[in-house]
Amino acid sequence: MRLRLRPVDTSFYELFTKSAQHLVLGAELLAEMLSDSADRADVAERMRAAEHAADETTHEIVKKVNSTFVTPFDREDIYALGSGLDDVMDMMDEAVDLILLYEVTFLPPELSEQVSVLQRCAELTAEAMPRLQSMKELEDYWIEINRLENTGDKVHRKMLANLFSGEYKTIDVLKLKDVEESLEGAIDAFEKVANIVEQIAVKES
């Protein structure tokens, strides 16, 4: 363990936790967007607000790392984790936006499966962030995220095979492929966050 010359600012952990909590809300809004009765314009507007709030938290992290003398772990890892969390939000926001803009009428069940994966990833990430302070019990988190990413990958492949089975009109293939790729991108972004956490934990151990 390294000797600390002055007390480390604990609010980094709070900011990462806040950032991950925005993702929990984002994933919930995504789920709401997929329901048949959704007021899509309204959900998209709330998603936009959530995305702005997430942006602000990211800015707080960047500002804090630039103005703090002793950071709890390497500066570049703090940047990477902050922007990694932000990337997830951007992908979820994009998915909501595309469903609205493309006026997607039929939403295949695979999309709901992906959003369930995203909701689980968001909860696990929000639960793990406070544990960065003790660096304890993080391994279960990143193993589970990697498992969820594998599930998402299987769903993604099933979705692509269905899309190109000849059942869909080409314009709908184009639309649904874009929506699905945003969701898959969000899952990949969660995995990237877990990889960053793993790397931080390995360095600190």
Place this chain on the structure above:
Amino acid sequence: MRLRLRPVDTSFYELFTKSAQHLVLGAELLAEMLSDSADRADVAERMRAAEHAADETTHEIVKKVNSTFVTPFDREDIYALGSGLDDVMDMMDEAVDLILLYEVTFLPPELSEQVSVLQRCAELTAEAMPRLQSMKELEDYWIEINRLENTGDKVHRKMLANLFSGEYKTIDVLKLKDVEESLEGAIDAFEKVANIVEQIAVKES
């Protein structure tokens, strides 16, 4: 302010300025490409030359950072800024290329709106680069780029909604979506450059 043990090489600022000036030319060529009377093959060839010139400036920056003992700001920020500027050029070059290769016949007005945004971004960036030396009056630059990116985002969403309104043949949706995504990518790349400049300015202040 940090104490400098030897005079800092000023040519970094000149190289960044040169790099941004290539982007001004690139944005002009893009605008030319969109005009009805354009000799597309000729414009694309000049764009290719501009992109090569930009590549060379990027290589000069990388070579200089690797051979300079005292750099005006962190090495990784110099890399990030150099490659960030280069990314803009690549996206603009791609847009020109796709218009040529896809033989796009109808160019919706949104594309011209995006190119106007790009031209303004390029001018502002080229004007801001020399101010990196004094680190003064940079805030207006990055605020304005962020505002322009918001404008570009609104145009992008309008363009997508139009493309998927049922008015276009699917093959044309495919073509125009690719062109539009290159333009949007170039605007995003300008925003990324502005974010890097902001980060450098915050560190130095």
Place this chain on the structure above:
Amino acid sequence: MRLRLRPVDTSFYELFTKSAQHLVLGAELLAEMLSDSADRADVAERMRAAEHAADETTHEIVKKVNSTFVTPFDREDIYALGSGLDDVMDMMDEAVDLILLYEVTFLPPELSEQVSVLQRCAELTAEAMPRLQSMKELEDYWIEINRLENTGDKVHRKMLANLFSGEYKTIDVLKLKDVEESLEGAIDAFEKVANIVEQIAVKES
């Protein structure tokens, strides 16, 4: 030359070489996938195994860099090279996967040209990795990769022009464009690896 306080661990070079050898296998499997008589499901399964093996080598590199006191070159360059090699594999794996999932029936000759470029890139990269130890005769490698990337770029543009010539059904344009973009992405990823090697060599010289 820098003074070394303790003998440098040579197994980094071995791990990079191993990583590049996975790419040689990956490129061979891609070539096999394109042949008319291929058992696609079987080739895709072997590709998946190769991709997993490559992942493991990447993890070994990351683990080693995190647990080694004196690394042969900068830690961030080791990360960049390790993940750069891994990115190539991901793109080749994606290409194989898409051919399987999309049930692509007609494979235009440009795809085989791209795979030949990839096979040559993989061989050159695998031959170059052991030379990182002496830092000698690396220049030919990165020059040749850059030349191959130019060839790939020409093939890519020819492919896009053909795809949008009106000869193909839109659904097939969509499929083949995705496959082609994975191949082009793999070639670009090889170029990025060569750029990282160049940067390492410049720093060490």
